[in-house]
Amino acid sequence: MARKDPGPKVDRRKFLTGVAAAGAATAAATMSTPVARAAEPAPAPRVPSALPPSMHVAQAETGTPREPARVPGIPGSDFMVDVVKTLGIKYLPANCASSYRAIHESLINYGGNKQPEFLTCMHEESAVAMAHGYFKVAGKPLMTLCHGTVGLQHASMGIYNAWCDRVPVIVVGGNDLDAATRPPGVPTFHSAQDINALVRDFTKWDDTPVSLQHFAQSFVRAYKIAMTPPYGPVMISLDAGLQQEPMRDHGEKPYIPRYVPTAPPQGDSGAVKEAARLLASAQNPMIVADRAARTPNGMKLLVQLAETLQARVIDQGGRMNFPRTHYLSAPPTAVSNADVILGLELSDFWATVNSYTDNAGNGGIGTNSTRIKRDTKLISISSVELNTKANYQDFQRFQVIDVPMAGDAEATLPALIEAVKQAIPNERKAAIEKRGEAAKKAYAEGHERTRAAAALGWDASPVSTARLCMEVYAAVKDLDWSLVASEGNVSNWPNRLWPMEKYHHWLGRSGGYGVGYGAPASVGAALANRDLGRFSVSIQSDGDLMYAPGVLWTAAKHKIPMLSVMHNNRGYHQEVMHVQRLSNFRNRVANLGGDMGPVGTSIQNPDIEYHKLAESMGWWARGPIKDAAQLGSALREAVKVVQAGQPALLNVWTQPR
Amino acid sequence: MRGNRTRLTGYLLLVVTVTAAGLAFSRAAAAAGSPEKGKTAYVQHGCWQCHGFVGQGGVTGPKLAPDPMPLEALSAFVRNTRGGMPPYQRAILSDADLADIHAYLQSLPKARDYKSIPLLNQ
Numbered sequence: 001m002a003r004k005d006p007g008p009k010v011d012r013r014k015f016l017t018g019v020a021a022a023g024a025a026t027a028a029a030t031m032s033t034p035v036a037r038a039a040e041p042a043p044a045p046r047v048p049s050a051l052p053p054s055m056h057v058a059q060a061e062t063g064t065p066r067e068p069a070r071v072p073g074i075p076g077s078d079f080m081v082d083v084v085k086t087l088g089i090k091y092l093p094a095n096c097a098s099s100y101r102a103i104h105e106s107l108i109n110y111g112g113n114k115q116p117e118f119l120t121c122m123h124e125e126s127a128v129a130m131a132h133g134y135f136k137v138a139g140k141p142l143m144t145l146c147h148g149t150v151g152l153q154h155a156s157m158g159i160y161n162a163w164c165d166r167v168p169v170i171v172v173g174g175n176d177l178d179a180a181t182r183p184p185g186v187p188t189f190h191s192a193q194d195i196n197a198l199v200r201d202f203t204k205w206d207d208t209p210v211s212l213q214h215f216a217q218s219f220v221r222a223y224k225i226a227m228t229p230p231y232g233p234v235m236i237s238l239d240a241g242l243q244q245e246p247m248r249d250h251g252e253k254p255y256i257p258r259y260v261p262t263a264p265p266q267g268d269s270g271a272v273k274e275a276a277r278l279l280a281s282a283q284n285p286m287i288v289a290d291r292a293a294r295t296p297n298g299m300k301l302l303v304q305l306a307e308t309l310q311a312r313v314i315d316q317g318g319r320m321n322f323p324r325t326h327y328l329s330a331p332p333t334a335v336s337n338a339d340v341i342l343g344l345e346l347s348d349f350w351a352t353v354n355s356y357t358d359n360a361g362n363g364g365i366g367t368n369s370t371r372i373k374r375d376t377k378l379i380s381i382s383s384v385e386l387n388t389k390a391n392y393q394d395f396q397r398f399q400v401i402d403v404p405m406a407g408d409a410e411a412t413l414p415a416l417i418e419a420v421k422q423a424i425p426n427e428r429k430a431a432i433e434k435r436g437e438a439a440k441k442a443y444a445e446g447h448e449r450t451r452a453a454a455a456l457g458w459d460a461s462p463v464s465t466a467r468l469c470m471e472v473y474a475a476v477k478d479l480d481w482s483l484v485a486s487e488g489n490v491s492n493w494p495n496r497l498w499p500m501e502k503y504h505h506w507l508g509r510s511g512g513y514g515v516g517y518g519a520p521a522s523v524g525a526a527l528a529n530r531d532l533g534r535f536s537v538s539i540q541s542d543g544d545l546m547y548a549p550g551v552l553w554t555a556a557k558h559k560i561p562m563l564s565v566m567h568n569n570r571g572y573h574q575e576v577m578h579v580q581r582l583s584n585f586r587n588r589v590a591n592l593g594g595d596m597g598p599v600g601t602s603i604q605n606p607d608i609e610y611h612k613l614a615e616s617m618g619w620w621a622r623g624p625i626k627d628a629a630q631l632g633s634a635l636r637e638a639v640k641v642v643q644a645g646q647p648a649l650l651n652v653w654t655q656p657r
Numbered sequence: 658m659r660g661n662r663t664r665l666t667g668y669l670l671l672v673v674t675v676t677a678a679g680l681a682f683s684r685a686a687a688a689a690g691s692p693e694k695g696k697t698a699y700v701q702h703g704c705w706q707c708h709g710f711v712g713q714g715g716v717t718g719p720k721l722a723p724d725p726m727p728l729e730a731l732s733a734f735v736r737n738t739r740g741g742m743p744p745y746q747r748a749i750l751s752d753a754d755l756a757d758i759h760a761y762l763q764s765l766p767k768a769r770d771y772k773s774i775p776l777l778n779q
Contacts, residue, residue: 359739359740451771454777456714460711576706580703580706583743597706655713655715657709
């Protein structure tokens, strides 16, 4: 498609023709011997399974290919690098692939391997998840490159997580479109008509540029779309021919469009006014936030709104929305007392106000019940309503909302705060203050209950998740720490007990709940934190790490310091409970097969020595730690290692949840 | 779903069932409860999955120990629960095993006062 210019032919074709001819000759030489022998009257001697290489085979396997003539002119991929550089993309995590070899070469040689710097990854899903984690700290997107077919299939789960978590990632897949000229064999297996179709259901936008000018427009447009709330991943199919061909020496040089950020969408002014009226007149307004704070400023705005109303805030944790130390911070159960609920960028409004119990009720499909009072008014501000697609069901169950707004919550908050201030009548101000006093009392009592619960099993072996989390906190509390991932469910202790107050203290979760996010996303986030001088700590689950543990090597290779503390409960614990539940419903004893959990759900016998795995890839590592009393000193040692610039891992055997 | 369902009927049914099942529970089995056997049964029957190895509880299940509920109440709940926890019928968890599990939970020491734990007072 992109090879309309009959100008200089790329010599790779001649080279590949030579290779093909050599291969054919080899095949003919190999085949001729048994055919000739079949014609002889005497039985042929037994042929060994591996014949010695013929001269042709030896030449094809070990010989140096003829040096291809240098392609004259400026490579198209050099121009592509010029385009990429205008956007200030700092890193490019990727697993190398021939379908993007031309832009790869331009990036590291012509581009000097700076802005972006290539980070060697061992799996495409790891590369995307690194970009995912990086954005949640830096607020700036990364791009990744992959084979358009096999690589993109590996990358797809990471892209789905980014889609569900509303995170921009620029994915560029190499693809050789021209069936008449692309190399046969592997490169053709790795080509497709429309690679973007694979991820179109969970990307915001995609394109297949057919000229360099088209690429420049597509890339800047992709960046702009990805960075307009609701954020999301975008996809560009990059033709191998377009990368490799030189720029044409006739006509005007392609221009690079200037990137100008698009202002985020705000909620309708009339709806904002109505929402303010409901909130100002409510007896017990409640704010629920999931991905409300896109930036640190979003947190400040939410505090301002909450204090204006003296309304309690339930932070569902998609982002760090609200300080956990604020007296208006409330647990999810607080929703039951509300008469007005404001939902900000909720990924699941239905489940916020209803509950589903996975029991044998309703013919085995489980039972639903409401969490709120009948007349509670519901308000929603969500940008995701602007970007809903049909196939994947991340839009969740349908919930009727009284005042729904399609708009970005953070961008709408300033107008809502002003509207609320104007809507609060003077005679309500004393009652609102009194509400704040009640919230302070509820917060103090809740904190006390939480600490009492954490003390249960404090000295148990394996280590309780509460003990694990508080030992980790004690080791990092005096540093500018950032909890870059908390995977595998540790009963939410960090959010319940750590005094999280800064935006980078908590980064949220994967979005799509695709296991395998934690390890690479934490490395990506740690990369961003490294550049900001922060200390990164991750609570890393066992099952998550084993999806693509090669990211440990990437962290060591690129000197990304972080402390990874294993929550090693030796099982895919969510599934342990699912299979147990179904066994009970069917009145059968769960088959444990010699493990602790039902067959197929345990990660034991043999136990994985994660500390050795990490050590083999350049990490400082210790373990397994089964005695809680040994954890504190090991953590202090590990923190020093990380402060010296090396990643460190502690393999801790833990309670299940 | 809001406002369209009451759980009162379910609760009443559970209370009645709890009482009936408690009366039916073998007091002989309760008396024979063995903490050692109960520790094994606790793991084999998957109690640890949601409640932890020492019954400390977590987001997936409430605490069971220390100070477990009376055996009769535990039995009634385990046999008839309609909540998040799946029921264990006698075919998969015998009265004797349940009594052993209860004995194990009773044997677990009291938790430390959180105020005496420096890490919970940082």
